Amino acid sequence: MYLGEPVRVLHVEPVVSPVPDGDFPEVAAALPEPRPRPTPRRGAGVPPARRGRPRPTPITGA
Amino acid sequence: MTAPDLATPVGGWRVWRLGADDDGPVLESPLAAASWTPRTAVTAVCHRGCGDAPAWGCSCGLYAVDDPRRLVGGLLHHGILGCTALWGRVVEHGDGWRGEHSYPLVLFVPSPDDEVLGVPVGALTVEQARRAVLRAARARRVSGLGETLGDALRRRYAVPVHVLPVSSPGAFAGHAVGALAGRVRDECVRGLAARRLGDRVAAARLDRAVDRLLEGLRPDLPPLPA
16 A cells, blocks of 8 residues: 655654553543542641731722 | 654554454454454564564555545455554654554444445455455354444454444545544544543544544435535
8 A cells, every 4th residue: 555655753652552451441441549648646736727818908098 | 762752642544354263353454464453552563674663665564544535445345444543653654654553443344244244355356255254254153142243343352333324434435524534533542541541521522523424424415515
């Protein structure tokens, strides 16, 4: 089969393999379990309540 | 170490011949002694001794074209049409590509299945056609009662399989469906990662593009506006 003149050479590395590995069509690909969130140490005190940012005083008459 | 030119595979149209092994139908090259093992990427090998197929100055590699109407009639009349992914080293030509690795993304079987099992002779010799019929019949028998060729291909290759509304993929040549086929090819590649992760919207987008193409090929509908 004649494809015409060669134009260029591409180096193609797909992020996702085009070859299905059991994840198609009904079952989605298995994603890794989410990492557990850090919890406070035992006996650690209650952290102080965070203050809100001070609001700037409105400037009038400027 | 060189950065890749593309992070998604190149998509192109090609035709496979229908073969069979002990577990069902197998896609084979219509011109070379190569077969696409289900769920395995096929890798090009040069029989002339090129070190890294596809080579620039050789004709080796796995072929695909940008428009299904470029596939010559002899190939289309007895084949399974499909859009394939090419990756690795890919030589881009004016009308298509030669790739290092290939795997189908979507397949189209002529309607009905019996037409495929009958294998219109086309460019095949009578003996070749007879062997193809026997292989296809064998594949149908071992793949389970009532399982159509499309079902067997879908089960083995795990890609969408659609039935063409015409008895031969050669009907592409007589319809103005170039733009619709281009959308299917683009969507096959663009939505690949999302479909693999189970994105139903991406799967529906490909289905819509395929539906539009199949509507354009139906002989009982008026031709699409240009």
